[in-house]
Amino acid sequence: MARKVVGFGEDDLRALAGARSFERGLGYLDAVSGLEVEEGSVTAVVHGTDVYKVELTLGGDDRPSGWCDCPYGQEGNFCKHCVAVGLTMLRRAKTIPHQQVAARVRASGLEAWLTALSRDELLALVQERIAEDRRLRRRLELRAAAARSDIGTARDRILTLIDPRPFTRYGYVEYADSSGYAQQVAEAAAALRALTADGQAVQALGLAEEAIRVLGETYGKIDDSDGVVGQAAAAMAEAHLEACKVARTDPEHLAQWLVGQVLGDSNDMTELDPLDYAEVLGPSGLARLRQLAAEARRRRPSGWAERYLMERLVKTEGDVDALVALYAQDLDPSGATHLRIAEELESAGRADEALTWAERGIRDCAAETYIDGRLVDYVCAHYAKAGRPADVVGVRRDRFRVEQSLTAYQQLRSAAQTAQCWEAERVAALAALREDARRERDGQYGGPVLIDALLDDGDVDTAWPEAAGLADDRQWEHLADLSRETHPAEALAVYLRLIERLKEPTGDRAYEHLARLLLGARDCHRALGTQEAFTDCLTGLRAELKRRRKLMNILDRCGL
Incomplete structure (x- = not known):
């Protein structure tokens, strides 16, 4: 150490x-x-x-x-x-x-x-500083305006603070400048809270709404990777809520404004949640909010924001049947919505209805290549808990036939092993993969799933003849790695072919990969008793690539 x-x-x-x-x-x-x-x-x-x-x-x-x-x-x-x-x-x-x-x-x-320092000396020091620092001057002017309830100056200073143009380069606030901009937004939010505390809640409310609008319009031009501007904007939203509570704003007007914020583009900045305003809205405001959300949903049934707002309102009311009916209006072809319905019903203690909805999702999406894996897992978990292993196998088999992926194969294998029927299922599954591997594979990336499945099973004896003409380099390397002891000659041929291809690429990743292949080739030579041939091969490669210092260092580190 x-x-x-x-x-x-x-x-x-x-x-x-x-x-x-x-x-x-x-x-x-x-x-x-x-x-x-x-x-x-x-x-x-x-x-x-x-x-x-x-x-x-x-x-x-x-x-x-x-x-x-x-x-x-x-x-x-x-x-x-x-x-x-x-x-x-x-x-x-x-x-x-x-x-x-x-x-x-x-x-x-x-x-x-x-x-x-005396008061006069401190004042002179502050005045000297603000004369040199324009940003500090703007912030102090805002605090002073808020303290004396000068709404005109406060508005001007708040809009100046949230104006991103002083931080903008090429029309965009870059990451390095976002923190400084966030500090100014937070300063504006603090000034609004000060206005509210000083008995100017109505004025603070109007200024907050104007500030939130401006922030929403500018957020798309800010690199807020760390979320610091978003946090400052959240402080602005909190200042707005505080002003609403003190000013006792009109509930119906507030409901209208909140819906406009949630459904408008500016919500990306402040992430306003209308339910945070439940106390201020009261029964009449919440009713108006629900009415406006329903109208927006009818106008744009496929809108994400409209759906989200309606779901939040219905869920808060605790009416599970209304929530299920809302979800059922727009069922996702992946089965994700069926799963949400099932989870809501199960949380409400209605397990049988939950499973029925999940099973419906499996049926509705049976022909889809992609289905939400959580839905399939949900159904299988409930079947397993009920002592129905054969039904679990049936679900996994059906999904495998559609997807024919390695993951689906692994899931089928696990279910069939539990049900003690893997031998028969494996024969049928491999036959399906073999047929798929023989088809035209134009545009298909990588080697066939058949090879991955055989390798995942550890069945290298079957994988070698199947790989010929089908496997990609990744699969060949995996097959060689599994076969160093049992098929050293065949594995060595693979390693040597891949090593030859890796002589051209440069970079740490390629060099590390080349070292791994050489280690595999060395193991094969040892199994074959031909260590001298490996030494000659390595010596020749080092001489050929000697100018690549990083590669030489990596080979030294690996003992090559």
């Missing part, structure tokens, strides 16, 4: 980054500059394809968390630049604790200095 400082060592960095990024990070040690140590974090810049900013957050005895503004780091990965900064810290292990102490002293000194 490498020595640790501030709670982590090289092994921790390797675990965080993965072997590949860790190895690449080693090459960036001389590219790290501007290392600045704070009490709980370290920042630096790393010079690579571009100049990247890196921050490592230290957590005592825990591994550090890292952030980098390189493309890979912005996806949430502990990148090679983070590795380089972490390794630089380990190189400077002796000085880090002293720098952290110095950081604490600086922070304490700053706090003491600020505490000692």
